[in-house]
Amino acid sequence: MTTTLEAKDFKGEVHPDWCPGCGDFGVLNVLQRALAESGLQQHEVAVISGIGCSSNLPGFINTYGMHTLHGRSLPNAQGFKLAHHDMKVIAVGGDGDGYGIGVGHLIHAMRRNIDMTDIVMNNSIYGLTTGQTSPTSGEGMKTKSTPFGNPELPLNPISMALGSGASFVARAFSGNPKQAVEIYKAAIAHKGFALVDTFSPCVTFNKVNTAQFYRENTYDLAAEGHDASDLQAAFKVATEDTYASGRIATGIFYQNTRPCYEETEKDTLATPICDHELGITADRAEELKARFK
């Protein structure tokens, strides 16, 4: 019999090296609680990241995982998941990692719909590289690489996800752990690819999108009766609620039940391929060769 774990059982051996007050602490706590409350054991989970302050998270959690390359958390995580699909796979990383260098993988992962979760710790800045503009930095924002203000429009991850066939799209805020735990649990339980854009303020390099800013400018979709099965409604909210609007939605924007990728390869993935017997039998070898005769 397995016992039910608590959040503290998912605490890693290494203490996080984030700046005091960094939003990523909150994300780590929320994730540890969500895993415990989802009834998971440490060895049943793999947390897989790219590179960035946020991508250091797998080092601080007591599960399996990978700490890979900048922007490449998703292909590593998808390869891992297809190889060992009875483990829970959770990709984590920053907005630069997920929406900048790795955005190509994200779009395809969403339409592919492998059963996993992707948490993007969105601080609208490149933290680890000491404060350059990111794909979600607001227009006009001054950063080290845009001292005269960011001339580009920020990317809207929610409408991008909705347009890419994502089967679960949500947004959380590390400063609202109660709501975030519920969203993470729903994402983990979702059968398919779940994107959770998570506001996680960088206290050192982003003086605009602070915890205070998010407390003042976010609201809970569920409280306003949003229907998460309605794609058009989700698009409407996602496009209306911009950074600049002062009304930024959090909660589950959209969820559907289309079959996840694994269900399209039921035969091959009847059991995890990492458990399969390796090699080709003598009889099968003859059949394979016959095609070339």
Add this chain to the structure above:
Amino acid sequence: MSGKNVIVRIAGAAGDGIASTGEILGKTCSRMGLNVMAYNSFQSAIRGGHVWLQMAIGAEKQLCHGEEPEVVLLFNKTSPSVHVPDVKSGGIVFYNAATIKKEDIESIRDDVNFYGLDFKSMVDEAGLTGVSPIMINTMLSGAMVQALDLDTSIPLEFIKHKFQKKGDQVVDLNQAIFNLGADWTKNNVNEHVFQPKGDGKAKLFMTGNEAMGLGLAAGGLKLYSAYPMSPATGILHYLATIAQTDKIVIKQVEDELAAMNMVVGAGTAGVRAATATASGGYCLMVEAVGLASMLEVPAVCVVVSRGGPSTGVPTKQEQSDIDLCIAGNGDSPRFVVAPKDPEDAFYQAARALNMAEKYQIPVLILSDFFLSEHFETIDDLDFGKVEIERGKFSTEWEGEGRYKRYEYTEDGVSHRVRPGAKGAQYVPCSDEHNEFGHVMSDVEAGLPHAREERVKMHAKRMKKMETMVSNGDIEAPTLEGDENTETTFMTWGSSYSYAKEAINLLAEEGIKVNHLHFTDVYPMPKEATLAQLKKCKRIVSVENNMCNSLCREVLAQTAFEVTEHINRWDGEPFTGEYIVNEFKKIAAKKELAKV
């Protein structure tokens, strides 16, 4: 060659059925127990390009597709001016009289025998209906099979198999058209070319890509992710056909970055995973290959070389990517192996999967356009020879205390526990790390204990390069032929066969050359390699490139310099004759060594 084999060529527009005509002929020979080597020279396979295929057929193993064809099938009007000049004097040219004008082709040479087949009047005369002009390829196949005096019942069976789904009528019609070509040839063609006889033992007729795919499958491949790029795509195509039956996850992904990273993710989770790409695609994978080195995760990538730099010469031959396979940021352990022919590709692919797991490293199988795309006969592939060795690996953790994924060991290889095992949680990390996998950079970077750990961990990883050699898992180059010759040809990868052919041709002239061939190119066992090199009096490298990549690598790894070279970099593979001619040019400068 010379009376021991026959060279045939089939040419036309992409879409004329050149490949299927060639396949029927090749498989007919192969079933009869004949040996075939076929080279398809094609422009990017878009309809409208001119394509051709050349085959050497004989009772012995064929090492070369040859220079001058003796029996030729020409389909379109571009064909005569391109191919008639190459035909061997006295050879036979069958052509499609509907697309090629008699006066245009037959005026080119008077020492060649031309036969224009008038498809329309032949089928009309035979009273066949429902025909389409494209079926000329079936008629010309019949002519070719008859001219070579091959067993016509075999191609007739292929035709039946191919059209069975469309009903008996379609089968009958195609067989009738084939027979028209064969009968016409029997009645009208008097010239005799060499007609090879097989031993009746059916062989396998396949490309290097297919053999590579089959070798990966035999070696326990479970996940293959790739992004299409010629000439590597054939592996993806082959594996996709057996994905369901053999329970292999085959994923075409968004780009090469994804392909290689997916392999690393799957390898981390404990399956045998591989990808393949061509030169330019591999450039995009370099960072992830380093990731595999750093995480100590088994990963296999087939790098199919084509001419570079950049997009280069997409569907043409070149062997210029040794440096690319070794390159990456930092010193990073890996193994690079270059199979010499399709048969070797099968065994090396399976070996690569073993080496990757045994040493927990990326393994690069360096192929090239010629090796990957050409067809040849293989006597047999022995799946029984393929053993699966997983090295220090377990699915459960039963050790004492905290599990150390990167435990320091004498041979540099640590015990790998598959993620999912209870109680052994670890996170492999692309930053430098300690034995547990904990990051040593960021906050701790530069502190004395982190510097010490960096030194030890980096040395542990690189130690595996030595361990591979000391374990005897890396082969020194082979030296074939008489050890006392004045000259040695030095080759790697697919140039093996051509050099061997050239050596045979030179022997007929009384010039003796032996053959030093490299299969394992990185690392090289230094002492054993030097010992082989020193047995040679005068070494001439033979490489399908401009800048002698093997010679550079031999110099880098053994400090031995090879200074005479035969190169070819016009996009075509060597031929035996080409090498002989180049050798004579070099020899004319120095004194030709006659023994």
